Amino acid sequence: MDNFAFYSPTYFDFGKDTEYHVAELIQKYGGTKVLLHYGGGSIKKSGLYDRVTDTLKKAGLAFCELGGVKPNPRSGLVREGIRLCQQENVDFILAVGGGSTIDSAKAIAAGSLYDGDFMDFYRGKAKIQKALPIGTILTIAAAGSEGSPNTVITDEETMVKKGTKSDLLRPKFSILNPALTCTLPPYQTAAGATDIMIHVCERYFSNTEEVEITDRLCEAILKTIIYEAPRVIENPEHYEARANIMWAGMLAHNNVCGVGRVQDWASHHIEHELSALYDVNHGAGLAVIAPLWMRYVSKMNPHKFILFATRVWDVPMDESHPEDVILKGIEAFEAFLKKIGMPSSFAEIGAREEDIEKMTDKLLNGRETEGNYVKLTRDDVIAIYRSAL
Amino acid sequence: MDNFAFYSPTYFDFGKDTEYHVAELIQKYGGTKVLLHYGGGSIKKSGLYDRVTDTLKKAGLAFCELGGVKPNPRSGLVREGIRLCQQENVDFILAVGGGSTIDSAKAIAAGSLYDGDFMDFYRGKAKIQKALPIGTILTIAAAGSEGSPNTVITDEETMVKKGTKSDLLRPKFSILNPALTCTLPPYQTAAGATDIMIHVCERYFSNTEEVEITDRLCEAILKTIIYEAPRVIENPEHYEARANIMWAGMLAHNNVCGVGRVQDWASHHIEHELSALYDVNHGAGLAVIAPLWMRYVSKMNPHKFILFATRVWDVPMDESHPEDVILKGIEAFEAFLKKIGMPSSFAEIGAREEDIEKMTDKLLNGRETEGNYVKLTRDDVIAIYRSAL
Numbered sequence: 001m002d003n004f005a006f007y008s009p010t011y012f013d014f015g016k017d018t019e020y021h022v023a024e025l026i027q028k029y030g031g032t033k034v035l036l037h038y039g040g041g042s043i044k045k046s047g048l049y050d051r052v053t054d055t056l057k058k059a060g061l062a063f064c065e066l067g068g069v070k071p072n073p074r075s076g077l078v079r080e081g082i083r084l085c086q087q088e089n090v091d092f093i094l095a096v097g098g099g100s101t102i103d104s105a106k107a108i109a110a111g112s113l114y115d116g117d118f119m120d121f122y123r124g125k126a127k128i129q130k131a132l133p134i135g136t137i138l139t140i141a142a143a144g145s146e147g148s149p150n151t152v153i154t155d156e157e158t159m160v161k162k163g164t165k166s167d168l169l170r171p172k173f174s175i176l177n178p179a180l181t182c183t184l185p186p187y188q189t190a191a192g193a194t195d196i197m198i199h200v201c202e203r204y205f206s207n208t209e210e211v212e213i214t215d216r217l218c219e220a221i222l223k224t225i226i227y228e229a230p231r232v233i234e235n236p237e238h239y240e241a242r243a244n245i246m247w248a249g250m251l252a253h254n255n256v257c258g259v260g261r262v263q264d265w266a267s268h269h270i271e272h273e274l275s276a277l278y279d280v281n282h283g284a285g286l287a288v289i290a291p292l293w294m295r296y297v298s299k300m301n302p303h304k305f306i307l308f309a310t311r312v313w314d315v316p317m318d319e320s321h322p323e324d325v326i327l328k329g330i331e332a333f334e335a336f337l338k339k340i341g342m343p344s345s346f347a348e349i350g351a352r353e354e355d356i357e358k359m360t361d362k363l364l365n366g367r368e369t370e371g372n373y374v375k376l377t378r379d380d381v382i383a384i385y386r387s388a389l
Numbered sequence: 390m391d392n393f394a395f396y397s398p399t400y401f402d403f404g405k406d407t408e409y410h411v412a413e414l415i416q417k418y419g420g421t422k423v424l425l426h427y428g429g430g431s432i433k434k435s436g437l438y439d440r441v442t443d444t445l446k447k448a449g450l451a452f453c454e455l456g457g458v459k460p461n462p463r464s465g466l467v468r469e470g471i472r473l474c475q476q477e478n479v480d481f482i483l484a485v486g487g488g489s490t491i492d493s494a495k496a497i498a499a500g501s502l503y504d505g506d507f508m509d510f511y512r513g514k515a516k517i518q519k520a521l522p523i524g525t526i527l528t529i530a531a532a533g534s535e536g537s538p539n540t541v542i543t544d545e546e547t548m549v550k551k552g553t554k555s556d557l558l559r560p561k562f563s564i565l566n567p568a569l570t571c572t573l574p575p576y577q578t579a580a581g582a583t584d585i586m587i588h589v590c591e592r593y594f595s596n597t598e599e600v601e602i603t604d605r606l607c608e609a610i611l612k613t614i615i616y617e618a619p620r621v622i623e624n625p626e627h628y629e630a631r632a633n634i635m636w637a638g639m640l641a642h643n644n645v646c647g648v649g650r651v652q653d654w655a656s657h658h659i660e661h662e663l664s665a666l667y668d669v670n671h672g673a674g675l676a677v678i679a680p681l682w683m684r685y686v687s688k689m690n691p692h693k694f695i696l697f698a699t700r701v702w703d704v705p706m707d708e709s710h711p712e713d714v715i716l717k718g719i720e721a722f723e724a725f726l727k728k729i730g731m732p733s734s735f736a737e738i739g740a741r742e743e744d745i746e747k748m749t750d751k752l753l754n755g756r757e758t759e760g761n762y763v764k765l766t767r768d769d770v771i772a773i774y775r776s777a778l
Contacts, residue, residue, distance in 0.1 A: 001567075001632040003404025008397060014649065015392025210629035212616055213637045216609035224602045240599035243390040247649070248602045256645065260403065260636070 001211050001260040008254045010147050011173040014247065016239075018177045019051055019137050022094065023059030029133050029172040031092025034063035035085055037105045039070070039097045043139065046183055052096055052137065064088045069097060072154045072161065072275050072282065073104040075119060081108035082118060085132065093134040095171075098192075099143020099282075102136050106151035106169040109134050122153055122162035131168040137175045140184055141246040142192030142283060144199055144253025146174035154276055160362060161272040176250065178242035186233050190340040191283025193229040196249045197222055198286045202265045203258030205297075205304050205373040215307065217257035222312045224248045226336060233340050266371025267293045270384060273359035280349040287342035288349060292387045294330045297374040302326055304373070346388045356385040390600050390649040397643045399536050400562040403636065405628075407564045408440055408526050411483065412448030418522050418561040420481025423452035424474055426494045428459070428486045432528065435572055441485055441526065453477045458486060461543045461550065461664050461671065462493040464508060470497035471507060474521065482523040484560075488532020488584075488671075491525050495540035495558040498523050511542055511551035520557040526564045529573055530635040531581030531672060533588055533642025535563035543665055549751060550661040565639065567631035575622050579729040580672025582618040585638045586611055587675045591654045592647030594686075594693050594762040604696065606646040611701045613637045615725060622729050655760025656682045659773060662748035669738040676731035677738060681776045683719045686763040691715055693762070735777045745774040 013021055026034060034056065043049045056063050066081050084090070085108060095105035109131040111118030120126035138146045145151065149165040181189070204218040224244055231241040251257065270293065271285040298305040306322055309315040309329025318325050334344065343349050360381045369375040376384070402410055415423060423445065432438045445452050455470050473479070474497060484494035498520040500507030509515035527535045534540065538559050541552040570578070593607040613633055620630040640646065659682065660674040687694040695711055698704040698718025707714050723733065732738050749770045758764035765773070 001404075001629060001636075003407065006401040006403065007399075010396075012395040014395065015390075018392065210633065213610070213613045213633045213640070216613050217606065217640075220605035220609040221602070224605050227601055240390060243649070244599065244602045247390075251602070251606075251645070256640070260632070 002208055002262070004259040006255065006259050007167055008147060008170070008256065010171050010254075012147070012176060012250065013173060014176045016177060016179055018175045019048065019180070020055055022052055022135070022137060022175060023055045023061050025173045025175070026061060026092050026094065026135055027059065029092065029135065031133065031135075032062065033088065033090050033092070034061055035081065035088070035090040035093045035108070036063050036065040037069065037081060037093060037095050037097075037101055037108065038065070038067045039101050040067070042183075043096055046180070048096065048137070048139070048180060063094075064090065069101045069104045071100050072279055073100040073107075074154050075156045078104055078107040078111060078118060078153060082111040085112040091132060093132050094137070095134060096137045096139065098138070098140035099145040102138075102143070102145035102171070103151040103153060105134050105136070106131070106145070107153050108132075109169060110166070119153070119155060119162070121164045122155070128164070128166040128168050131166070133172045134169070135173045135175070136171045137177075137180070138246070139180045140188060140192050141181055141242070141249035142195040144196070144249055146171060146176065147250040147254035150253070152272070159276050161276040174250070176246050178239055178246045181242050181246060182237045182239065184236070186236065186341055187284070188281070189232055189236065190229065190342050191281045191287070192249065193225050193245060193283070193340060194287045194337060194342055195283035196245070196252045197225050198267055198290050199252040200257060201290060202268060203261065203263050204308065205264045206261040207301070207373060208261035211261045214257050214260060219311050221248050221252050221257060226312070229340050262372050264371050264373040266373070266376055269363055269370055270381060273363050274349065274351055277355060277359060278350050280351070284343055284349055287337045288344055288346070288388050289384065291330055291334045291337065291344070292384050294333070296380065296384050296387065297376075298326050298330065300374045305329060351388070353386075353389055356382055359385065391597055391651070393648040395644065395648050396556055397536060397559070397645065399560050399643075401536070401565060401639065402562060403565045405566060405568055407566045408437065408569070409444055411441055411524070411526060411564060412444045412450050414562045414564070415450060415481050415483065415524055416448065418481065418524065420522065420524075421451065422477065422479050422481070423450055424470065424477070424479040424482045424497070425452050425454040426458065426470060426482060426484045426486075426490055426497065427454070427456045428490050429456070431572075432485055435569070437485065437526070437528070437569060441483075452483075453479065458490045458493045460489050461668055462489040463543050464545045467493055467496040467500060467507060467542060471500040474501040480521060482521050483526070484523060485526045485528065487527070487529035488534040491527075491532070491534035491560070492540040492542060494523050494525070495520070495534070496542050497521075498558060499555070508542070508544060508551070510553045511544070517553070517555040517557055520555070522561045523558070524562045524564070525560045526566075526569070527635070528569045529577060529581050530570055530631070530638035531584045533585070533638055535560060535565065536639040536643035539642070541661070548665050550665040563639070565635050567628055567635045570631050570635060571626045571628065573625065575625065575730055576673070577670070578621055578625065579618065579731050580670045580676070581638070582614050582634060582672070582729060583676045583726060583731055584672040585634070585641045586614050587656055587679050588641040589646060590679060591657060592650065592652050593697065594653045595650040596690070596762060597650035600650050603646050603649060608700050610637045610641050610646060615701070618729050651761050653760050653762040655762070655765055658752055658759055659770060662752050663738065663740055666744060666748060667739050669740070673732055673738055676726045677733055677735070677777050678773065680719055680723045680726065680733070681773050683722070685769065685773050685776065686765075687715050687719065689763045694718060740777070742775075742778055745771055748774065
């Protein structure tokens with residue numbers, strides 16, 4: 001186990017009707033003028049927008065608002081949010097939505113207190129020194145941004161997806177009401193479940209030895225999604241299954257299951273090029289890429305795939321044919337993804353063979369390799385993309 | 390799953406040589422005058438005392454000190470600590486030791502800023518409104534106090550063990566260097582591992598339905614201890630096994646595996662009377678009580694014991710004889726405790742039959758029942774104590 005620091009100071013308020021606590025929580029964390037940040041019309045249709053704004057008004061909390069966050073959130077709207085925060089002297093950002101809205105809110109939070117262009121943080125040109133406090137009301141279990149220091153933004157000029165992180169971006173509070181996710185369509189639910197699983201897998205597939213506790217935590221989260229996701233696909237209003245997925249989604253990405261080890265993240269980075277170029281759902285893109293990454297790298301570095309097969313997918317161990325065990329584990333994962341309605345090929349997500357080299361070059365951006373469990377060369381990345389054709 | 394709040398804001402600095410970060414961390418959290426609180430001579434023998442005080446001196450941090458914390462920490466020393474903090478204008482408490490030292494530090498932290506007697510908090514007569522910030526350097530993986538809001542103190546006048554909790558008592562930082570635990574004798578190591586397991590079991594045995602994610606997390610921690618504890622007993626200087634146990638110990642009690650469910654805590658409370666009366670090691674007392682509690686309550690409420698047997702102890706399911714499955718699970722746990730050198734009877738811990746009624750009355754203290762998984766009556770508690778004879 002490697003040395004590590006772990007810090008997850010977010011206050012999580014979990015359960016039914018917890019959105020009614022929002023004004024009280026904002027005030028507890030010092031907010032007096034709020035930017036209410038959200039996506040499309042779904043929170044208006046569901047009534048959540050009204051409940052939140054009523055609660056803010058009753059508490060006498062001033063707020064302005066900026067909707068319109070799209071999946072794979074864009075730099076343009078972030079700049080608009082920064083201008084608004086500066087003009088209106090906003091001192092607290094409330095993100096109501098999923099990972100895209102929260103990531104966009106984090107970008108606005110850091111950018112509002114920075115003299116330069118906020119994309120400096122995402123381009124590695126500057127380090128976040130301060131940020132407005134943020135709170136979230138989560139409406140989809142997927143990205144884990146509600147408990148993480150991470151944010152990913154798509155640069156509209158280049159259509160490159162870039163991430164950054166800072167403990168200053170961890171939400172002060174996150175309100176997690178599973179009932180708010182009960183209206184999600186099955187495809188988005190399944191894509192969220194996939195994103196959660198791959199957040200875990202990026203940590204699980206590590207060459208760091210002697211990490212039993214975090215291996216077991218990873219397996220616990222994966223097992224939970226394997227059990228709960230099909231229940232939700234079958235019965236979208238299953239509150240209890242939604243609740244288990246929602247808490248698992250936070251745990252999958254606040255890094256409690258990833259500390260003390262070198263993590264991989266190749267699947268995420270390979271996928272980011274797909275969602276940046278085709279605006280495909282991130283979880284759906286991962287459903288295509290991650291199993292192909294597994295098939296490819298398991299031949300080069302099999303050791304962790306035995307655990308994945310036997311502990312996560314209950315494949316019986318066969319000492320004389322470990323390669324069969326590994327394959328059965330990956331096949332079980334593929335069958336699971338298919339069962340919950342996720343795609344498995346470029347064709348299903350509208351990706352094109354002729355873009356593969358361009359995506360690979362954007363991904364590597366001058367670096368020799370991608371990932372850590374296996375250090376993928378340019379040829380390796382191309383081979384993984386091509387296996388999706 | 391029940392509604393819940395989860396808040397674990399402690400900064401964990403984990404790994405080799407992390408004790409050298411102590412002054413920097415105290416300063417980060419605003420400390421200028423420190424009370425260094427510790428137990429017996431072991432931190433002096435090991436050199437840790439010198440390393441810590443050197444680090445404080447080099448950073449120019451003023452400190453006073455109070456050693457002498459005993460296992461099952463006492464109210465008298467807490468009062469001494471409170472006087473010292475008030476006299477010396479201490480603004481930060483550094484606990485160097487195990488759960489007893491940290492629990493004592495928490496009591497001093499709350500008592501120093503309170504006009505009445507600090508035991509009011511433990512007797513339910515007052516609520517903690519403020520507390521000095523505390524940091525910890527952990528020297529034994531066991532109590533989980535390094536990441537919890539809890540503290541347990543033995544009232545010297547009555548020899549009753551009393552607990553309280555407050556988010557204000559959560560350490561600002563905890564330094565977890567597994568190497569510091571490598572000099573622990575096997576008995577203390579095994580007792581620590583037992584305490585960790587029972588912290589999980591108190592949460593696992595719950596009648597709250599639909600808690601797959603926290604069930605799985607509980608099982609992950611238990612599986613880790615089952616794997617790592619015997620490795621450490623065999624090879625006390627096994628850093629990696631120590632590391633896994635140390636992180637598991639924190640996770641077992643910061644409540645990440647216990648949220649959203651009614652918890653039990655009967656085994657802990659039944660044990661507390663033993664350690665208060667005979668000054669027996671808390672983990673060793675739990676090794677006696679917890680399996681007997683399991684044997685007793687599994688007949689009255691079997692449902693969770695099937696999971697315990699099959700998922701934690703890998704007992705094959707036998708649908709036609711679930712009672713055998715349950716018994717095999719409990720027997721596996723008992724065999725494990727025996728293997729790591731833990732006691733299983735009153736005789737081994739110096740407890741006496743003639744004290745059973747007195748302990749039961751002290752435990753219930755006028756209440757009708759104890760515990761939640763099964764609500765134990767006075768007769769039930771007596772029967773559990775008697776089964777240890």
